[in-house]
Amino acid sequence: MSDKIQVKRGTKIDPAELKKQDPKTFAVLISQAPQDAVQGQYRYDAMTQCPWCGNIGWTFGLSSNHYTTVICGRCGQPFQA
Numbered sequence: 154m155s156d157k158i159q160v161k162r163g164t165k166i167d168p169a170e171l172k173k174q175d176p177k178t179f180a181v182l183i184s185q186a187p188q189d190a191v192q193g194q195y196r197y198d199a200m201t202q203c204p205w206c207g208n209i210g211w212t213f214g215l216s217s218n219h220y221t222t223v224i225c226g227r228c229g230q231p232f233q234a
Contacts (some may be wrong), residue, residue: 160200160209162222163232171222171231179231180223184210205230 201212204226212234215221216227220233 158200160202161212161215161234162202163204163234165204166222166231166233172197173223178222179210180214180221180234181206181224182210182212182223183209199234201234203228203230204232 165232180207182203192196196214196216198211199215200209201223202209203223206225206228208225208227210226212221212223214225215234223232223234
């Protein structure tokens with residue numbers, strides 16, 4: 154296992170596309186490491202980068218099956234990762 158942290162760069166979301174999505178399914182990017190790294194069967198936590206402001210941090214609840222909408226904890230802009 155590599156000691157290098159992989160950062161997943163997000164992609165910007167069009168506001169019209171964002172309105173079609175359920176906010177209850179959004180993840181949040183925060184700038185500190187998780188306290189307990191309990192991995193779910195289909196969800197996982199990873200480092201992501203906001204494409205709007207460049208903030209890099211932990212995002213919890215990413216899906217291995219599809220893109221997850223993420224709200225940046227710094228600038229508040231949505232993106233997909």
